[in-house]
Amino acid sequence: MKLSPKSSRKDLLYPLAGIIIFLLVWQLVASFLINKEWLLPTPGAVIVAFGENLPLIWHHSLYTLAEAGLGMILAVIVSLGIALLMALSPAIKKTLYPLLLGSQMVPIIVLAPLFIIWFGYGTLPKVLVVILICFFPMTINILAGLNAADNETLSFYRSMGMNDKQLFRMIRLPLALPHFFSGLRISAVYSVMGAVIGEWLGAQAGLGLMLIRAQNAFNLPLVFAAILAIIIWSALIFGLVKIAESRCLKWRKYLNDEK
């Protein structure tokens, strides 16, 4: 749908208003009700801490981003593989489904320390946590997308002369692409958080380690500055996925136009 300038301004206005109101309430509560920086710093103090510790945040961010990025890429590969296998064979689908669901029912906070025991304090356990969190929404969505074509559509193209391979490549795969991106968007939101959880339980560098150190030092402005960094990076990755999505699905932008 083409946005008129008016409605696109409104689209920006509401979320912006929400954020400003939130910050205002926070500022008022922090400075008048609590008034103790080590308990709840004001938004202003957080911004100052963010600015003062920018090099430190940048240094730790690089580790976290590398883990999140690597984890996401591997999660895409894993989920594509699993979803393809499950779409091609009902037997594999039935076999893997309970395991897939189970993998999401085990609390990550329990698994992450195990990964550290097994794989040490390096990058690997963090990447594993990211994969574990990110692969599930993508797998489920890709699978739904691959099975989205109805019988009538498949019969029609079969009568046109398509064989199963062509049906897969020309109908089912493109039909799954929007679903894949829906999953990828969810994963993008969780990826940085996943890496931070991994680091939280033991790391040599990363925003999670920075968080736990700041917390132990009761440096709450720095804790919130690290949270701010996590939000910014998550939003950036989310934005990148959105851009990739609109590039890959150009035909979709006309879908809401009047027929």
Next chain:
Amino acid sequence: MEIAINQVYKSFLLNGEKIPVLDNISLTVPHGQCTALLGPSGCGKSTLLSMIAGFYPPDSGSITTTGKVSLCMQKDMLLPWRDLLANVCLPVEINDRSELAAAKERAKSYLPLFGLEGFAHSYPSQLSGGMSQRAALLRTLMAGGDFWLLDEPFAKLDALTREEMQSWLLGIIQRFQPGVLLITHDIEEAIKLADQIHVLSRRPASLIATFTPPAAGDENGISLLKEQIHHCLAING
């Protein structure tokens, strides 16, 4: 070339119950003519068409087709991620990729005739309902079938567009001279387009009458035929 349908029976299982759909249908669709199958909605016309297209076999009886058939459904079946040209050339692309470039040129040259000039690179979502259906028919033409199986191709369009499309389709059929099997529940559409009209009863569908419409200008003959068809649907439908 013809499609010969000989004593075809078909039933479906619904919740364990056997529902007869087609009851001893025999008819012939000759090449170079438009044959209409007229019957009330849900009578099983589409089932017959699906069997001619090879989706599934009849329970008994035979369907023999000499020549290639191509199908056009009530839904346009255009792929939303392909532009118009890529959609209409899809039948060529899947059967012989080396012909694709030539097919695209040919399809382009047909665009004005199909009222799609300037839309070669538009996506289906940018086309109107009538345009989408004309694109679907262009794809049917590009598929190169000797017979076009048209399953209520205009049923989803508004009345005004439908009338325009019928006149347009008449021109297309006269120009390309395929064998056409038109499935419809619209009596006027059948009279306007077909050389021969087979009227089917309500489900289970059996053939109740066959008519040959009078020439286009013969208003008396047309209204008489309309009455006859109404009458025969009222009794047996």
